[in-house]
Amino acid sequence: MRYTKQQWYTPAEVAIHNTASDCWVSANGNVYNLTPWLEEQIRLCKCTKTCSCPTKNWFCNDCVEYCPCFKRGYVYCDAKRLAMTILMYAGKDLSYWFKDGNWVQQIHPITGSTVTYRKHGHGYRNPVVPSTRWRPFEPWWRGDKYVVGKATAKTRPIRITNTLTGSTVTLEVCSEETIYEIMMRYLPHNSHLMSYTWRYMGKSLCLKKTLEENGILDERDRFNDVALAENMHIPAILLYYDDDLTEDPPRDECFCGDVTCKINKPAACYKSTST
Incomplete structure (x- = not known):
């Protein structure tokens, strides 16, 4: 008998991959393994932070000392914002984030320009207002780099x-x-x-x-x-x-x-x- 690799995944099979070390999401009919993408995003954070919890991981929630981003009032570290947003929705379907293969857009209430709508913020690499911190963003949902299979419609x-x-x-x-x-x-x-x-x-x-x-x-x-x-x-x-x-x-x-x-x-x- 010839054994083949699984091609289609049910929502229940995607939902079990909901941790920082094993993060899967489904979007636009595909299933993505974003674990290596998360690790790459975390390496971009240059904030000095001392973690007091025993696990010594970036995704722990019981830290006593926070980086300067927390002192400025951010819920997440600015460099980790996008990664933490994905981690919040690990194991879920993110198709409603996109329209015609692109991120859903909105008119920004302050600048009046058309920007991508991101519920938890844009992060330090793609600020809404003009800034020297702007950097090109590589969409994880384009291409087959992180695709592991297809999400079933039913x-x-x-x-x-x-x-x-x-x-x-x-x-x-x-x-x-x-x-x-x-x-x-x-x-x-x-x-x-x-x-x-x-x-x-x-x-x-x-x-x-x-x-x-x-x-x-x-x-x-x-x-x-x-x-x-x-x-x-x-x-x-x-x-x-x-x-x-x-x-x-x-x-x-x-x-x-x-x-x-x-x-x-x-x-x-x-x-x-x-x-």
């Missing part, structure tokens, strides 16, 4: 039932994913997928097509129209064991979870086992 539940063992797993998948990509999500529950035939209503599924293209419709909107619960009926895909005696190639991760095993990497633990 998620849907799907049940996968193994007719051999009788086990059933309910997954939240992206509506744009093909059956093969859904198989990658189901892989932790059954590592010997190629020995099974995937069927729905007695018909074999095409692995290169989505659920909708295979005739597995999402009827939750119809349930809502007649005041029924969305989870009243979840379509089920049935897996039939073929007994073809095939074996999957070794994976790069161990299945046993033993720490010493992961360090030594014995060949026996890295062979796929059937369920």
Whole structure:
């Protein structure tokens, strides 16, 4: 079996990356990993600051001594303003910040000029009023430098039932994913997928097509129209064991979870086992 990299992400998968050391956001249909961008922004801060908290990290909130930016009345350090703004919205969708691929703009009430609308301020690199501190700003949302995948427009539940063992797993998948990509999500529950035939209503599924293209419709909107619960009926895909005696190639991760095993990497633990 050929393992592929995940292409589509659900909002729940993006939401778990909500820390300074692991910061993901979604915007304009893409998912961005802004962790290296945050680190680069923090290096721009030249303020002298002594942190008294034990963690000694830039994102701690219990510092006793603050940099001069705090003494001037700023909520955040001026050099860290943009980074802290992104960190506040880590794991969330930021599409409403943009319009037609550019930052939403407004008429500044003081200067009367058209500027980008940023709720928490512009930062020291792009001041609103004319200043010698102005520096070019590299938009993180342009290009593929920080893109890790695509954000789904709609998620849907799907049940996968193994007719051999009788086990059933309910997954939240992206509506744009093909059956093969859904198989990658189901892989932790059954590592010997190629020995099974995937069927729905007695018909074999095409692995290169989505659920909708295979005739597995999402009827939750119809349930809502007649005041029924969305989870009243979840379509089920049935897996039939073929007994073809095939074996999957070794994976790069161990299945046993033993720490010493992961360090030594014995060949026996890295062979796929059937369920």
